[in-house]
Amino acid sequence: MVATREGQQMANANKARLSDSAKAEIDAWLTKYPQEQRRSAVIPALHIAQDENKGWLTTQLMDDVADHLQIPRVSVYEVSTFYSMYDLEKVGTHKVCVCTNLSCMLSDSDAVVARLKEKLKIDFNETTADGKFTLREVECLGACVNAPVMLLDRTYHEKLTPEKVDKILGELE
Amino acid sequence: MGNINHVCFRNFDLDQPWTFEAYENMGGYKAWRKILRGELTREFVLEEMKASELRGRGGAGFPTGLKWSFLNPNAPGQKYVVCNSDEGEPGTCKDRDILRYNPHQVIEGMAIAGFVMGATVGYNYIRGEFYEPIERFEIALQEAKAAGLIGLELKDTKVAFDLHTHIGAGAYICGEETALLESLEGKKGYPRFKPPFPANFGLYGQPTTVNNTESFASVPIILEKGSKWFSEQGIPNNGGTKIFCVSGHVNKPGNYEVPLGMPFSELLELAGGVRDGNKLKAVIPGGSSAPILTADVMMKIDMDFDSLAKAGSMLGSGAVIVMDETTCMVKVLSRLAHFYDEESCGQCTPCREGTGWVSRIVHRILHGDGKPDDLDLLDNVAANMIGRTICVLADALAMPVQSFIRCFREEFEYFIEHGKSMVEGN
Numbered sequence: 001m002v003a004t005r006e007g008q009q010m011a012n013a014n015k016a017r018l019s020d021s022a023k024a025e026i027d028a029w030l031t032k033y034p035q036e037q038r039r040s041a042v043i044p045a046l047h048i049a050q051d052e053n054k055g056w057l058t059t060q061l062m063d064d065v066a067d068h069l070q071i072p073r074v075s076v077y078e079v080s081t082f083y084s085m086y087d088l089e090k091v092g093t094h095k096v097c098v099c100t101n102l103s104c105m106l107s108d109s110d111a112v113v114a115r116l117k118e119k120l121k122i123d124f125n126e127t128t129a130d131g132k133f134t135l136r137e138v139e140c141l142g143a144c145v146n147a148p149v150m151l152l153d154r155t156y157h158e159k160l161t162p163e164k165v166d167k168i169l170g171e172l173e
Numbered sequence: 174m175g176n177i178n179h180v181c182f183r184n185f186d187l188d189q190p191w192t193f194e195a196y197e198n199m200g201g202y203k204a205w206r207k208i209l210r211g212e213l214t215r216e217f218v219l220e221e222m223k224a225s226e227l228r229g230r231g232g233a234g235f236p237t238g239l240k241w242s243f244l245n246p247n248a249p250g251q252k253y254v255v256c257n258s259d260e261g262e263p264g265t266c267k268d269r270d271i272l273r274y275n276p277h278q279v280i281e282g283m284a285i286a287g288f289v290m291g292a293t294v295g296y297n298y299i300r301g302e303f304y305e306p307i308e309r310f311e312i313a314l315q316e317a318k319a320a321g322l323i324g325l326e327l328k329d330t331k332v333a334f335d336l337h338t339h340i341g342a343g344a345y346i347c348g349e350e351t352a353l354l355e356s357l358e359g360k361k362g363y364p365r366f367k368p369p370f371p372a373n374f375g376l377y378g379q380p381t382t383v384n385n386t387e388s389f390a391s392v393p394i395i396l397e398k399g400s401k402w403f404s405e406q407g408i409p410n411n412g413g414t415k416i417f418c419v420s421g422h423v424n425k426p427g428n429y430e431v432p433l434g435m436p437f438s439e440l441l442e443l444a445g446g447v448r449d450g451n452k453l454k455a456v457i458p459g460g461s462s463a464p465i466l467t468a469d470v471m472m473k474i475d476m477d478f479d480s481l482a483k484a485g486s487m488l489g490s491g492a493v494i495v496m497d498e499t500t501c502m503v504k505v506l507s508r509l510a511h512f513y514d515e516e517s518c519g520q521c522t523p524c525r526e527g528t529g530w531v532s533r534i535v536h537r538i539l540h541g542d543g544k545p546d547d548l549d550l551l552d553n554v555a556a557n558m559i560g561r562t563i564c565v566l567a568d569a570l571a572m573p574v575q576s577f578i579r580c581f582r583e584e585f586e587y588f589i590e591h592g593k594s595m596v597e598g599n
Contacts, residue, residue, distance in 0.1 A: 032296075032337040032339070034251075034377065037358065037359075037377060038359075039358060039359035039360070040339075040357060040358055040359045041359065042359040043301075043339075043340060043341065043342050043356065043359065044339075044340055046342065047301065047340065047342065071359075075359070075360070078360070078361050079342075079359065079360065079361060082344065082361040082362065082518075083301075083341070083342035083343045083344050083362075084342070084343035084344065085301050085302070085342040085343035086342060086343075097302075100508070101263045101461075101508065101512055102263050102264065102421075102457075102461055102494055102505060102508055102509060102512075103263065103264050103420035103421055103494055105504075105505075105508050106420070106421040106422055106494070106496065106500070107420075107421070107426075138343075139261070139263070139345060139512055139515060139516060140261055140262070140263040140264070140265075140345075140461075140512070141302055142260045142261055142265060142266045142268075142269050142300065142302070142303070143266050143269060144263070144264050144265065144266045144418055144420040144426075144492065144494075145266055145418050145419065145420050145426040145427045145428055146266075146426070147420055147421075147426070151302055154304040155304070156305070
């Protein structure tokens, strides 16, 4: 279920299982939906599984989610491969998701992207050698009046400039 | 913003406006409490909604009251109310602020909607990246439940309405209401073929109404102040205020909630005018799916559903993307085409293939490899995308493509011929 052979090998090397606390969290989500609609919890459940596993999903974890929700495994794979917030390969400690869509582009997201690439010495969809950062180009994050914008893990950073990028990354190092 | 009455942003000058206390002090939950006490009938609320001339704020502009009337509140079986907070139309960022600063007004609006349509359960589908808005909304929801206002078994009333937060995981297509319902059911966000419409076959196959966050947030005030007050904020057939997300080349980008029908020139002034004293070149007036309009058209236009439709574009979600004279239109279209190519769900061939074709053709023009007949090819591809798919994502790229070529043909031809932009600095 993982996109590349390398990813597959990494996935196999990661033996993490869905923890009891994650299952309890998923059960809390399940109370929101009709009893026979357990599948509705698959998106939140995958977020929970991914958060618990340093930001990415292994086949094992997806299977655990499927088993816990009592739904076919393939219907979990369908979801994890469709939505952009799920990562099926190992990622850095921090996910840097920078928007380059129109409003951001008009506010010079190009300069922000250039600085990110220069500082991190990686391109889009790559992870730094020390495993600290993964850089992503994302579509509209919905904060356009404060463009350019990026989502760093769970936090929006708005009205970005190359200088601000230096500062934000500096605080993480 | 002087004397403008606000609807969704009416609490923005309060300290911590998102709290239950702040919302109640402002008069919040007054309408809902009346309903709980049995003082308002479904028929009355529905008539008020229709008279308010509130039109859907998510993009389509469909009259909200009329939409609500499609659900028979007395039909047997579970019915649902769903809020579309999957905000992702490029340029749009109003629902994020409503959820962060005025979440209780969304909750109250959804509860009222549930009452009118006989739906006892609601879900607010919020895009997954909105960590902060999700948290604010969830806290507000718990406050409302603790106050005995939301739930299936409320004290001293026969009315019931339970509400839940649901989250997405990154997919523009889930903003399309039937894709959103699929996603809420735990599936890929594939839009459904219509009919049947959600009013007949919605969430879990049950009658469902989906409205945008801003639409729901407009509801309580319609009952508080009356439909007449609300409709008079705007112009005939375009009731109320609208939040415009003004981004791009302006001095003061921001979310401005203003009366519908305000001249664009005034909105531009509110946003501080075009940056650096530059000349206005073009505006996308309603989110990236809306056809682009040139400066001379925009400066004469009023910002309401009907005026923009008449000018060949649309009000859409109210995302106003402003571009000054330094903007290269080939670069802009290339970025938009890339977006739709990325976000096409792949279900329908004309969209899956068409967005890719458009993206590749504009990309090659932008990189100096354009061919003389590329514009005809783009026109042809666009024409074959419109009206041929289950949802309108294909149209949402094809219509802008046609409008860009119509408005800025010369610029595209120049790029193809010379391999570089006609606009200096690009």
